[in-house]
Amino acid sequence: MTTNFYGRLPNLTRRSLMAGTAALGGTLLVPAMARAQAPQPRTGGTLRVVMPYNPASLDPIAGRNNPDFNALLMLYDALISFDPKTLELQPMLATSWEFADPTTLVVKLREGVEFHDGEPFNADAVVFHIDRCRNYEKSNVKSDLTVVEKCEATGPYEVTFKLKFPDASLPATLADRAGCIVSPASVKAAEGGNVDRNPVGTGPFKFVEWQDNTLIKLVRNTNYWGDAPYLDAIEARIINEHNTAVRAVTAGEADIALNMSAQQMAVAKRDPNVVAEATPSMIYYSAFLNYGKGSPLADVRVRQAMNWALDRPVLNQVLWGGLGGGNCSMFPSGFWANDPETENYYTLDVDRAKSLLKEAGFANGIEIETHTWADQAAVQRQEVVSAQLAEAGIRLKVTPSQPAQAMQFFLNEKKGHMLLSPTGGNPDPATAYDRHFAATAYRNAAKLELPGYRELADASLNTFDFAARQQVLYKMQRFVLENALHLPQFTSAGIIVRSPKVHNFDFSLLQRPRFHKVWLEA
Template structure:
């Protein structure tokens, strides 16, 4: 198997040029084979009863197990265990595929009709039907507690137009909506579990239609589930129980897999890729993702409210050195919130994030802060995050920007930074990617978005460009519109993208059917133990 860790194919080759790679005996070589396997995974014993206990090492305690109320990108791996989505996506290309909705159709540019899968039940035994979908979508778009209102901003009305048919009327054309419904907004919660109250929560007691039913959550320790015997996918899940052990420190996570205490440890530090390849008891899953390390800025106050200062910061970052220092060269510089092979990559947007220390210093002088200032930095406690924080302080020190990092868990630190508390000026974290790029840019930069910590308005023209990107299904036209939006926000430096991480997962040799995916958020429904 060719190691593509140093391969960065040109934009024209598209995403298939850099598919996730899996060094396994069962791997079927070639891009066509991987694309065909995609969401189906590597098949095991079709229709066989689930057997075995799958132990997975996760990198963070969930912020919530309710898809509407959580706020951490690391939640998805947990949520996928207990919830299915209306629309699914192909592991290799992120192309939309049927999920709980077996089909969908735009009957006109502002009407989207879903035909739902029949015979599906929630874990509590209540039926999955159009009424349940309408309840969930209304809750996600209007409930006060919902953190995902922006995902469904273009949805004007939701109506159950049949027992298994749901019709969405849109305020504007939105071709991205099917893929948006493959994310949190499309995860279906049992209305009965919520007491049919959209303002109720299932933060700690998820009830979906997913491959496993929830059994327990011990904070900072583990989340577990038992096989859903009535799952609508034949032969899914492959194991009778799953346990996600929470170990933030990735070196410790790798040791757990090496010692046999865990079967899968995902998102291992890139520096440890070479170690995994040398371990006879482990196999490597590896490939590019949409996961972007970046600095989130609260641009509503202090020096960061000045766009000249934010631009100076983004120009002061040497992304090539960052990848070498923090990822052992396994990854690529991030010139925007997408990798270079993505179909929506923009050469124009990339111009605004090039390393230029002289220009950065000139902007600081122009802003009247050439002597520098201090910022309140926030980050996480694991060793790799601490190392990244040291590199950032060293690079920004060249502009006389100083400060110290206050570190905590992912869930707690992210919640305090993005919520009304607005704790900190800068958060060194990541954007974990979304299946459709318009959702990424909407969630990061729309004025009311949870992930816009200062709730500052994006540059003029951004919302129009976003609307244009969703008004057509033509990929070239969408890329042009998204390119305009990306150039505007990169010029405004509302976030500072740093680098693209690659998936580095350690697998026990007993693991069968595991595939890394382009989103970089593992799903385990096709995984079995040999």
């Protein structure tokens, strides 16, 4: 019998998310799938997509920014999928998965699937991929699989994961980057195993070309194992400037623009020839902090002062048009792992922030070296956040750059004290915490864990009972907030602008769209 851990959880529905957002002064969101008497699907056509971010890599295990998934899920299937509205786990390349015991996960694989290069998908391919995730020099998912002692083929279409300790979140991990299976033959043929720019998966579309910062082209996978894609091809243009991206849709030069902000939604709603939609999202805006030795953020009082200096409801209203949520949790209001008692742990208190800075030896204020993304929306966020922090004497010295470069500077080269960035989009909340605050986490620039974190993290992974696990995650939320391990600002909404001829697009709660069921009206 298949064990689907999410099957035991209350559904995170759009209704519950919208109710939570409205409780924080948000605006009712428009469901992306709501439309009256939609015409019947048709096959054919090239979908012209506009997206503001150039992927860091088209190798799923080498990138780390969530917008990479705009392209990744065109090319790759994961072992396990998820319902875009509830995050309930679903079969994909795996037909079933079951914990034989708390440290043994058995995964049955789909037969008759081929990679884009014609090579067979089977247990050996999965074992090769998991080993690569754990050992490849450029892999950014090593920390996601630290629980794995061994992955072995226990049949032509069966793999068994032997774990170092129980981990209830592993199936969700296999719905993420680590589960997006790359052709072993393509890796072996590539110099140094680098397939960043030569992606070969089993997904509904096949790679044609990538013109860096300009265009990605794909064509239909005519040998796709699942329902055949409707589209003949996809051309994804990279346009960093959001207003220009929307103008491409309104001018009829593009069919859909992804990852837009509230400002573009407001502009697009004035045009009767396009559709602007906002849907609930697990993405939130925060700042990764380097609280390692030698950093001013090593002092918890400085981190707490920064959190007390922010007016989150105002950030949500000014920067997101009230469409998101202005709390300091990593999750939206109404989500099962979000403790309502602590989601507003920090509220605006400038005097308290100043007092904490004074206690920490910064009575005259402090300067924080900050990295941020360089696009228009990111610059605006940085300016508003900077202005609020300045009221408490916290000055940001900002270096803007493209997302991949900003991550490189802060997380790899250890430059600066803070990185302002969107984050989130993890199928499992325990994974969300560990990807940010574990000592091995890519986003943890300090590469250290505070005392007490590991015990809570392990308990959140080792506990399979829903009610007990929820209470552990509530404790984790309080721990992260009390220790001010990051600087959360607001939860977002997924915003798109599209032609009314585009049908069946769903951004999903994780802002990770799959395009195989999207179709174009004639």
